[in-house]
Each structure stands twice: as structure tokens, then as C-alpha cells.
Amino acid sequence: MKFLYLSLLISFVAGCNNETNTKSSEGKTRADTLMNEVMQHHNEGMAAMSKIDDRSKKMQLILDSFRAHPLAGQNSRSYQEHIDSAFQNLKRANAAMENWMDHFNMDSFSNNLSERVRYLESEKLKISAVNDTMMKSLKVADSLLEKK
Numbered sequence: 001m002k003f004l005y006l007s008l009l010i011s012f013v014a015g016c017n018n019e020t021n022t023k024s025s026e027g028k029t030r031a032d033t034l035m036n037e038v039m040q041h042h043n044e045g046m047a048a049m050s051k052i053d054d055r056s057k058k059m060q061l062i063l064d065s066f067r068a069h070p071l072a073g074q075n076s077r078s079y080q081e082h083i084d085s086a087f088q089n090l091k092r093a094n095a096a097m098e099n100w101m102d103h104f105n106m107d108s109f110s111n112n113l114s115e116r117v118r119y120l121e122s123e124k125l126k127i128s129a130v131n132d133t134m135m136k137s138l139k140v141a142d143s144l145l146e147k148k
Contacts, residue, residue: 031113034120035106041127042104045097048134052094055141059087079147086144089137096130 028036066080104123109116 029113031116031120034117034124038104038120038124038127041124041131042101045100045127045131045134048131048138049094049097051138052090052134052141055138055145056087056090056094058145059083059090059141063087079144082144086137086141090141093130093134093137096133100127100130 062083063080066076066083104127108119
């Protein structure tokens with residue numbers, strides 16, 4: 001009987017110490033919380049993608065105009081180079097988001113909670129970095145388009 005109580009006590013303590021399996025007051029595990037945070041970053045990135053598409057189209061028109069009228073572009077060569085650089089940065093930011101979405105697996109490690117938490121923590125860092133890249137590229141693009 002003592003053995004049974006001791007076994008139950010050990011099981012209970014071990015279960016309580018497993019932070020990846022503990023549930024918050026809302027009934028969510030650490031993995032659930034991380035998944036929500038990852039998806040929040042994803043949604044922010046998706047909103048930024050439409051802005052990137054819009055700015056890219058505007059910059060492409062400006063670049064096309066410089067190519068169509070090369071003599072007019074002589075006076076604003078520096079501006080053209082900045083527009084081209086910002087345009088390339090927008091394309092890279094968009095590609096980074098698409099790459100992250102292609103490789104992200106929502107169901108990864110669904111049978112192993114500690115590995116799932118580790119995976120989601122890593123993915124949260126990745127998508128956060130992608131969002132930072134997107135926001136920085138949009139900021140530069142917007143500042144250049146304002147000068148137009």
C-alpha cells in the first residue's frame with residue numbers, strides 16, 4: 001500500500017514539474033500558447049505581404065519609367081539605385097515569408113510535446129525575424145515612395 005501511495009506521489013510530482021505539459025488557467029499548454037504566438041506572427045506577415053505587393057508594383061513602375069526614359073534618369077541615378085535596392089529587398093522579404101510558410105509544419109511533433117515546444121520556439125524566432133525583415137523593407141520603400 002505504501003508503495004502505491006509513493007508511486008502515485010512520484011507520478012504527480014513528475015507531472016507537475018513537466019512545464020511543457022502543464023496547462024495554464026485557460027487550459028492551454030505551452031505548445032498551444034506558442035502555436036498561437038507563431039500564428040499571430042504569421043498573420044502579421046500575411047498582412048505585410050499585401051503591402052509588399054503594393055509597394056513592389058509602385059517601385060516596378062518607377063523603375064520601368066527610368067528604363068523607358070534613360071536620359072531623364074541621368075539626373076536621378078542615385079534615387080533609381082535606391083528604388084532598385086528597396087525593390088530587391090521587398091522581393092527578398094516576400095520570398096522569406098513564402099519560404100517560411102512552405103517549411104512550417106503545424107502538426108510537427110504532435111505526439112511529442114517537449115519536441116513540439118522546442119520546434120515552435122524555433123519557428124517563433126524564425127517568423128519573428130521574417131516579420132522584422134518585412135517591416136524594415138516596407139519602411140524603406142515607403143520613405144522612398146514619399147520622395148517621388
